[in-house]
Amino acid sequence: MxxxxxxxxxxxxxxxxxxxxxxxxxxxxxxxxxxxxxxxxxxxxxxxxxxxxxxxxxxxxxxxxxxxxxxxxxxxxxxxxxxxxxxxxxxxxxxxxxxxxxxxxxxxxxxxxxxxxxxxxxxxxxxxxxxxxxxxxDVSDDLGTADAPLVNSEYGGRVAKVQMTNPNDKILKNPKVAVVCHDSSNKIAGSGFTYPDLIAPSGKYADEIDVIVSASAKSCKVYLEPGLG
CATH class of the missing domain: 2.60.40 (Immunoglobulin-like)
Structure with missing residues (x-):
């Protein structure tokens, strides 16, 4: 084929x-x-x-x-x-x-x-x-998205405060957590990402993810995706 x-x-x-x-x-x-x-x-x-x-x-x-x-x-x-x-x-x-x-x-x-x-x-x-x-x-069910506030980091720079739930009844191993930030006009104004070791079945995940953003960035959206392999 x-x-x-x-x-x-x-x-x-x-x-x-x-x-x-x-x-x-x-x-x-x-x-x-x-x-x-x-x-x-x-x-x-x-x-x-x-x-x-x-x-x-x-x-x-x-x-x-x-x-x-x-x-x-x-x-x-x-x-x-x-x-x-x-x-x-x-x-x-x-x-x-x-x-x-x-x-x-x-x-x-x-x-x-x-x-x-x-x-x-x-x-x-x-x-x-x-x-x-x-x-x-690597095909899966929809893992969902979540809104994340954009705040100043105690070390300088800005971070997205992420809280998500694994909707599956099995472990997510090395999933990708992708962050896309927007300005007040909803235009993309930066991004960030991380790969946690795992998220428990139906478990909660919380983190502060470093992002690279323009000064105009106001808020972020988080996308949970399966890890590769």
Missing amino acids: KRALVALAVIASLAACGGDPDVVDQNTSTKSDDEKKQPEKEQGAIVDSGFGQGDDEYVGLAAIVKNKSDHAGQTVTVSFNIKDTSGEVLKTESQVDNFSWPGQELAVVTQADLAPGQKAASVEATLLIEDDGTFAD
Whole structure:
């Protein structure tokens, strides 16, 4: 059976804290022999993306990718081009993740460090989805999201105060806790992440997660996702 490869590029030229991206279908490979799968163009899309940068060179990047297919397990890669005010690309960072359930809004988050003195003005996000079965064993039920207040850390900087519940009756081992922060206009203004060792069956999880955010960031949303492998 031929591997189904989905190449969907979503280009979002964003203002300082994010924006609504346009969707561009750049390339579609030969149709899969599995006629039960949805058409490749319907697999997924970036629904929001953006970044946050404080007073230093560190940038928190985030993209929310919607699984529009009727299954899960696809490999999701997002590449972020960080640009200055003139449109020059200062740095490119990428992050690989995977869909864990149909309809999932996956938070793909990472960070970049620019040269001292460089300031990000916009981000261009490009999405690649590969339906090759690599993460078929990582499919799960919806693990949910939660709101998290953004507060000042006692060590400087800002943290998201996270409280979540494992909705499963089994241990979550090394789950991903992804944090996406927003400003008062609900534009993405930064991100953070962590991988706790485990969360007990139906258990509570609480933490203060370091985030890289712009000064305009006001609140955060947390996405609980299965660990890889």
